[in-house]
Amino acid sequence: MAPRSRSGRDATTGCVDFSVEVRAIATPSTIRLRNPGARGSAGLPPPGPPVTFPVSDALRTRDGASALIRTIASTDLPFPLLVRGKVRDVYDLGNALLMVATDRVSAFDVVLPDPVPRKGEVLTLLSAWWFARTADVVPNHLLSVDPDHISAEYPTLAPYRDEWARRSMLVRKLAPFPVECVVRGYLSGSAWKEYRESGTLAGEPLPQGLRESDRLDPPVFSPARKAAEGHDENIPFDRMRETLGAETADQLREASLALYARGRDTAAAAGIILADTKFEFGQGADGSIRVMDEVLTPDSSRFWPADQYQPGRGQPSLDKQPLRDWLEGLVAEGRWNKQPPAPRLPQVVVDETSRRYQDAFRRLTGRALDDFPLHAPERA
Numbered sequence: 001m002a003p004r005s006r007s008g009r010d011a012t013t014g015c016v017d018f019s020v021e022v023r024a025i026a027t028p029s030t031i032r033l034r035n036p037g038a039r040g041s042a043g044l045p046p047p048g049p050p051v052t053f054p055v056s057d058a059l060r061t062r063d064g065a066s067a068l069i070r071t072i073a074s075t076d077l078p079f080p081l082l083v084r085g086k087v088r089d090v091y092d093l094g095n096a097l098l099m100v101a102t103d104r105v106s107a108f109d110v111v112l113p114d115p116v117p118r119k120g121e122v123l124t125l126l127s128a129w130w131f132a133r134t135a136d137v138v139p140n141h142l143l144s145v146d147p148d149h150i151s152a153e154y155p156t157l158a159p160y161r162d163e164w165a166r167r168s169m170l171v172r173k174l175a176p177f178p179v180e181c182v183v184r185g186y187l188s189g190s191a192w193k194e195y196r197e198s199g200t201l202a203g204e205p206l207p208q209g210l211r212e213s214d215r216l217d218p219p220v221f222s223p224a225r226k227a228a229e230g231h232d233e234n235i236p237f238d239r240m241r242e243t244l245g246a247e248t249a250d251q252l253r254e255a256s257l258a259l260y261a262r263g264r265d266t267a268a269a270a271g272i273i274l275a276d277t278k279f280e281f282g283q284g285a286d287g288s289i290r291v292m293d294e295v296l297t298p299d300s301s302r303f304w305p306a307d308q309y310q311p312g313r314g315q316p317s318l319d320k321q322p323l324r325d326w327l328e329g330l331v332a333e334g335r336w337n338k339q340p341p342a343p344r345l346p347q348v349v350v351d352e353t354s355r356r357y358q359d360a361f362r363r364l365t366g367r368a369l370d371d372f373p374l375h376a377p378e379r380a
């Protein structure tokens, strides 16, 4: 096989190769590089053995012969890498950021070694869809998801288009508030754990006798401090007010509850329960507060199929259930302890997870991923 260039092109012909080579990354639970001068995989542990994904129809869009969607675990674009998060590679373009959602997937806060085809696209385009549907509630950071527009603004990116197109958002550069704004409409996850142990949520007492997955009315704002490693730490709202100042904390709380209400109603119409979700906010140079990162995606939210809802137990996840079930099976057999490094995933689990993410996109937006109007998300 001809040697490949760093961007995956065949170095001798310059053509996009029809098998996609992705290096498996054995990443620790959180990778947070704040190294503006760094490029590419700087700071990552050494890559594992190469994994080759056959290019199937599922990886192609319908709208053009060359529209190959590569499965990507990591990117290497010619701009300073600002952050490599669990899922996103964020590049500093000067006066804006390019947030590339890779196909990395995490479970139990551990990044898995195998990427999930089309997951990055789902996260980016679903966020764009929600941003268009919530801009009247809270302003956001999105400038564009249109690859033609992004290439025109930043011609340096044009030759690497197959690495970032459809999975990237051009966004305003904001100063992030160091708090995750979680809204819970149902009692689940770490909230259920806290309630079971102390009868409280985010330090505030809740009514007695609630069961796992019970609906919380009204929804509860339960902030968390972003941890550099591993799980975020739930904090009482008063602590958030001390950290950010009462006025800002109140503003973020109101914005989060309003976004959750819009998300819950929209998802309900699609037969989906938005159990809880997490928002991040940042401040622009002009002082404006905007919601940033991703919004109301399967990665930032718990989505449950409404027709299977049954309080008193955990609920099946609309998207990651096959992945969770398989990993829990390994844990039960004593073959994994939910700590990095995570085990390799069987192809059937990867494929089913990809299908579930695409399905969630279709159920929420009413559109197939390939039919999304990149130039005008508000028309989707």
Ligand SMILES: Nc1ncnc2c1ncn2[C@@H]1O[C@H](COP(=O)(O)OP(=O)(O)OP(=O)(O)O)[C@@H](O)[C@H]1O
Residues within 6 Å of the ligand: 030, 031, 083, 084, 085, 086, 087, 088, 089, 090, 097, 099, 141, 171, 172, 173, 174, 175, 176, 280, 282, 292, 293, 294
């Ligand atoms: N407009 C923005 N300006 C500045 N930073 C941003 C902006 N939008 C998002 N970010 C930051 O970019 C990073 C995105 O990476 P990613 O979503 O993978 O993060 P993560 O925090 O590791 O994972 P998770 O979201 O699962 O907690 C985050 O650190 C987020 O705070």
Ligand SMILES: [Mg+2]
Residues within 6 Å of the ligand: 085, 293, 294
């Ligand atoms: Mg994030």
